[in-house]
Amino acid sequence: MSLTDVFFVLALIISAFFAFCTVGFFILHLVIYHRINKNFKAVEKDD
Amino acid sequence: MISQILMIVTLISIWFSLAMSLIILTGATHFWLKNSRAKSVVKPLPYYPLITVVVPAHNEEVVIAQTVKAILDMNYPQARVELLLFADNCSDGTYRVMKYIKQLPEYQKRNIKIIKRTGSGGKAGVLNDALKMAHGQYIGVYDADAMPEKNALYFLVAEALKDPERHVAAFGRNKTRNATQNFLTRCINQEIVVTQRIQHIGLWHLFKIGRIPGTNFIINAEFVKSIGGWRNGALTEDTDISFKIMQSGKLIALAYNSEAFQQEPENLKAYYMQRKRWAKGNYEVVIANFKHLFDRSNWRVKFETFYYVSTFLWFNCAIILSDIIFFSNVIVLALGLFVPNLQLPFMFSASNIYIAQILFFNWALMILLYLLQISMALVTQFGQATSEQIWLGLASYFTYSQLFIVVSISAVCSVMMDRILRRDGNVWVKTKRFND
Numbered sequence: 470m471s472l473t474d475v476f477f478v479l480a481l482i483i484s485a486f487f488a489f490c491t492v493g494f495f496i497l498h499l500v501i502y503h504r505i506n507k508n509f510k511a512v513e514k515d516d
Numbered sequence: 517m518i519s520q521i522l523m524i525v526t527l528i529s530i531w532f533s534l535a536m537s538l539i540i541l542t543g544a545t546h547f548w549l550k551n552s553r554a555k556s557v558v559k560p561l562p563y564y565p566l567i568t569v570v571v572p573a574h575n576e577e578v579v580i581a582q583t584v585k586a587i588l589d590m591n592y593p594q595a596r597v598e599l600l601l602f603a604d605n606c607s608d609g610t611y612r613v614m615k616y617i618k619q620l621p622e623y624q625k626r627n628i629k630i631i632k633r634t635g636s637g638g639k640a641g642v643l644n645d646a647l648k649m650a651h652g653q654y655i656g657v658y659d660a661d662a663m664p665e666k667n668a669l670y671f672l673v674a675e676a677l678k679d680p681e682r683h684v685a686a687f688g689r690n691k692t693r694n695a696t697q698n699f700l701t702r703c704i705n706q707e708i709v710v711t712q713r714i715q716h717i718g719l720w721h722l723f724k725i726g727r728i729p730g731t732n733f734i735i736n737a738e739f740v741k742s743i744g745g746w747r748n749g750a751l752t753e754d755t756d757i758s759f760k761i762m763q764s765g766k767l768i769a770l771a772y773n774s775e776a777f778q779q780e781p782e783n784l785k786a787y788y789m790q791r792k793r794w795a796k797g798n799y800e801v802v803i804a805n806f807k808h809l810f811d812r813s814n815w816r817v818k819f820e821t822f823y824y825v826s827t828f829l830w831f832n833c834a835i836i837l838s839d840i841i842f843f844s845n846v847i848v849l850a851l852g853l854f855v856p857n858l859q860l861p862f863m864f865s866a867s868n869i870y871i872a873q874i875l876f877f878n879w880a881l882m883i884l885l886y887l888l889q890i891s892m893a894l895v896t897q898f899g900q901a902t903s904e905q906i907w908l909g910l911a912s913y914f915t916y917s918q919l920f921i922v923v924s925i926s927a928v929c930s931v932m933m934d935r936i937l938r939r940d941g942n943v944w945v946k947t948k949r950f951n952d
Contacts, residue, residue: 484874491884494538497892498888501552504553506895
């Protein structure tokens with residue numbers, strides 16, 4: 470295995486990890502949006 | 517070969533930056549998941565310390581009246597607030613406006629002192645003068661353009677009193693009050709929301725690291741005296757004192773629900789002057805604290821120094837390198853229309869094409885994470901999470917964010933020239949205010 474191949478495998482693993490994290494954070498972002506948006510709606514209705 | 521090494525250096529820099537962003541985003545996400553159902557409750561405090569609120573104002577007649585009224589109308593016992601208004605080397609009507617507000621019937625019984633100042637030292641000089649006059653247990657600072665919300669001071673004090681021994685200072689958030697003015701202020705608004713809702717919260721939640729902002733914070737008066745006060749003439753007196761506090765092992769606590777509105781630059785010149793001052797001040801702090809990376813300093817100081825060095829030196833160099841690679845290739849591509857057989861200066865050979873694809877994938881990931889950070893920050897603030905903001909974020913990535921390069925190159929050159937020519941680089945350029 471050449472040095473370039475080793476770097477490529479390493480780069481692939483690191484990039485896949487970052488991609489996985491990004492997807493995870495996108496889902497968590499939706500959860501937070503849903504929760505906080507509900508709070509905002511409650512505030513809007515609060516007389 | 518050299519071009520390939522340069523591209524790999526760029527890739528590793530992107531990974532490093534992605535990793536740092538993801539760590540802080542993890543902290544912020546965990547915080548918001550924990551607190552997204554919590555209600556902000558204003559309960560009586562165990563006691564109400566006397567707070568000396570200081571407002572340094574240099575030619576601020578446009579905004580000072582609103583600021584003073586907002587401070588005096590805050591939800592904190594009136595007898596426990598001492599207000600020091602500094603008309604610092606003013607050549608406009610700031611002093612007159614201050615006197616007018618003081619004479620209003622609703623404020624006549626309030627403890628307000630107006631000081632016409634002619635001394636030097638910039639904002640740090642004003643704060644040091646205030647320190648000598650203050651009677652309060654804590655000093656609160658609001659810039660002349662900052663309009664605190666009703667409970668801003670209450671939340672700051674509540675956070676400081678959670679652990680008065682360690683929390684020697686508490687800071688809140690600043691929101692942009694002229695966010696909808698133009699494209700620039702919209703971009704600044706996004707930057708501020710992300711900085712405060714992701715970066716500040718992530719750093720505090722994970723590492724108990726806080727940074728004193730220019731405005732909307734309180735600090736224990738005796739403690740400031742014990743560390744020698746603010747550094748006169750410092751361009752970013754806030755960053756400077758933050759390092760001093762961390763060095764002493766004490767904490768700068770984040771009161772995330774303490775909010776104040778501040779005005780941001782509305783044109784490029786005002787923006788450039790403000791950010792250049794900040795960048796120069798931050799470079800000075802980085803240079804002054806660089807030695808702490810290798811000595812036995814507090815680990816928070818090491819972390820912050822490393823963070824600043826990464827942002828202002830490494831990351832900045834990587835962006836410049838990346839832009840050189842990009843524009844060199846674009847120029848050669850354009851020339852190729854007229855001159856045949858020109859070879860791109862930066863490219864991978866056919867056998868390494870997969871690495872080039874990974875580089876491209878990581879770049880796309882970086883933009884995605886940038887948008888995700890903005891989105892995550894915006895959903896936590898009322899009225900900010902709109903689809904327009906996502907498009908604005910994308911546009912600002914290719915426009916507004918690139919201004920950072922211009923500002924920091926200019927600041928580096930300025931710092932170097934200050935040293936070579938032995939000139940005083942600490943010339944405070946006041947941020948221009950606008951009628952809004």
